[in-house]
Amino acid sequence: MPMSLAEVGCRSPRRQAFSWVEISSGSNRLGRERDAWGEPLNLHDIVRVAGATVLTPNADLDADVKCGFCADLMSDVLSLATPGSLLLTGLIQPQVVRTADMADIVSVLFVRGKNPQPETVALALELGIPLLWAKETMFTVCGRLYSFGLNGVERIR
Numbered sequence: 001m002p003m004s005l006a007e008v009g010c011r012s013p014r015r016q017a018f019s020w021v022e023i024s025s026g027s028n029r030l031g032r033e034r035d036a037w038g039e040p041l042n043l044h045d046i047v048r049v050a051g052a053t054v055l056t057p058n059a060d061l062d063a064d065v066k067c068g069f070c071a072d073l074m075s076d077v078l079s080l081a082t083p084g085s086l087l088l089t090g091l092i093q094p095q096v097v098r099t100a101d102m103a104d105i106v107s108v109l110f111v112r113g114k115n116p117q118p119e120t121v122a123l124a125l126e127l128g129i130p131l132l133w134a135k136e137t138m139f140t141v142c143g144r145l146y147s148f149g150l151n152g153v154e155r156i157r
Helices: 020-024 044-048 074-080 095-102 120-128 139-147
Strands: 065-068 085-089 107-112 132-133
Touching: 020 120, 044 107, 044 132, 044 139, 065 107, 065 139, 074 095, 085 095, 085 139, 095 107
Parallel strands: 065 085, 085 107, 107 132
Antiparallel strands: none
């Protein structure tokens, strides 16, 4: 039986209204319904939920996102990420886009308000990898996406 956050020790009145029962029922605060398996979100959803800005013009925002993955070590991306993942990172060098291409990452979301180098954006445009930008920390953006229904790679494997 799912417990509310109040039952697991959350003392914040603001948080007590949002319970695990609400999460497991398949609905969320932003109004999108998802099935029990976690219906894939698309990049339009990611941009809206994360409050992100699209850095690559003409990006395909209809692409489905299977799961999320956060890393600042590109070796972790290569060994652990799943094709179709959204990569959240604070790294802004072109190597991020090269790694995303090799790992079949659907999009890269830069966090903490870090602006990618011009070479990074140019490479992403060349390879057709959408780049997104958010000013919040990785933790905050991940929390928003997870509460909306985006699972991590461990749920997909």
